[in-house]
Amino acid sequence: MSNIRPIITVIAVLLWTAMLVPVQVTILLFFKQHRYCIPQIFHTGLCWLMRVKVIVSGEIETQRPTLFVINHISWLDIPVIGKIMQGSFVAKKEVEGYPLVGAISKLQQTIFIERTRPAIKGHKGEMQEHLENGDNLFLFPEGTSSNGIIIQNFKSAYFGLAEREINGRHLMVQPVTIAYSRLNGIPLTRGTMGIVAWVGDEELLGHVWSLLKRGTITAELRFHKPVTIDDYDSRKTMASDCQLTIAKSLSRALTGREEP
Template identity: 60%
Template sequence: MNQIRAAIVILLIFLWTFVLIPPHLILRKIAPSQKYRLPLLFHKGLCKLLRIKVVVHGKPSEVHPTLFILNHISWLDIPVVGSFLKGSFVAKEEVASYPLVGYAATLQETIFIARTRPSVRNHKDGMQEHLENGDSIFLFPEGTSSNGLVLQDFKSAYFALAEKHIADKPLLVQPVTLAYSRMDKMYMSRNIMKKIAWVGDEELISHVWEFLKSGKVTAELRFHDPVTIDSYDSRKHMAADCQLKIAEGLSRAMTHRPEPK
């Protein structure tokens, strides 16, 4: 039964994608300022099909642009974040070659980079151009996905963007904790998290298939207070502070505690 449902979901995802591509291309051409409107709808639909309930805590920045800093757990992060925020993702360059996924990512103006410091520096101008156009960016400074329970160290090179000024003002940076806290009515355990977290060299297709056969998931976005580089001595200190805030948010999410007021 689970396999039949998983197969139906895959079919519906393909249909949903192809239905939205033509109007998105048209809207991008006639109203460029609305280029994120249909991607937002697309990701909301994906979350429905994937049976992901997104719960939001805190207040997301309404300043455009904002650099949203998030921890990275799974391929599911994309529809979860994309269903609530408008902007462009920064993704590893291999994603561009994924069938259909790569094309869909391109339609959302995803910035593809190699996960190396020279590549991050080389693509900084491209990301800067997005920001100067008023486009927010979603950045995963771990550089890879984690196991969903513990963060990996944030790479300070990713925070070079924060040193730039937009319209003579420091770029607003908002750390956001992304957490998967429940599957069905069960609190998340290490074994259950393996169905969600996509880590290491695990094959994507097999991971997607196993997830589709599992249960309903609760995903949380916990927004922390925005900051700017002016509050720190260096981007290294900024990276460490954002990592600490997100790690504390992840701990609270996994133990079902509210954010402090």
């Protein structure tokens, strides 16, 4: 019996995907100015099908383009973020080769990059092109996922975009905390966070299947004060400050505290 719900969920997700992919392809071919509408609808549906409740706090920066820098915990981050905002994700190159996931990611205009410093610099032109078109970018500056409790160091190379001018001004950067705080209404702890957090070399499909059997997940997105490189003496300082802001917020979220 425990496998019936995830089987139904997987079938529903596949049908939902099959419905929307042709629509998105058509939009990309003929109505590209609306290219982020279907992905947002798609992610909203995924969250509903997978029983993910998303709670938003703080003000979302409306100036376009904005670079949203977000801590990374799980594959589940993508639909949670995609439900709330429109834009392109910056993902590791390996995602492009994932069956089905890679193809869907391309339809959302995802930018795939290697995680080495030289490769990050090499992709700045592609990212800047998106920004100059007015597209928001969603960036995970840890470069990999964490355990959902402790944030890994933000790589300052990812903040090189903030040093460039977009349409005559420095790019707006908004730190965002993503936190998974509850499972079926019960607070997640260090011992149970692995149900959601996808780290290391854990097999993706196995983790997805395990999560779908568990129940309702509460995800929080906490939006912090936007900044620009003008507020700092270097991109390294900017990266450190954004990391500290998000780390403090993650701790508050996991202990049920509001932002000050």
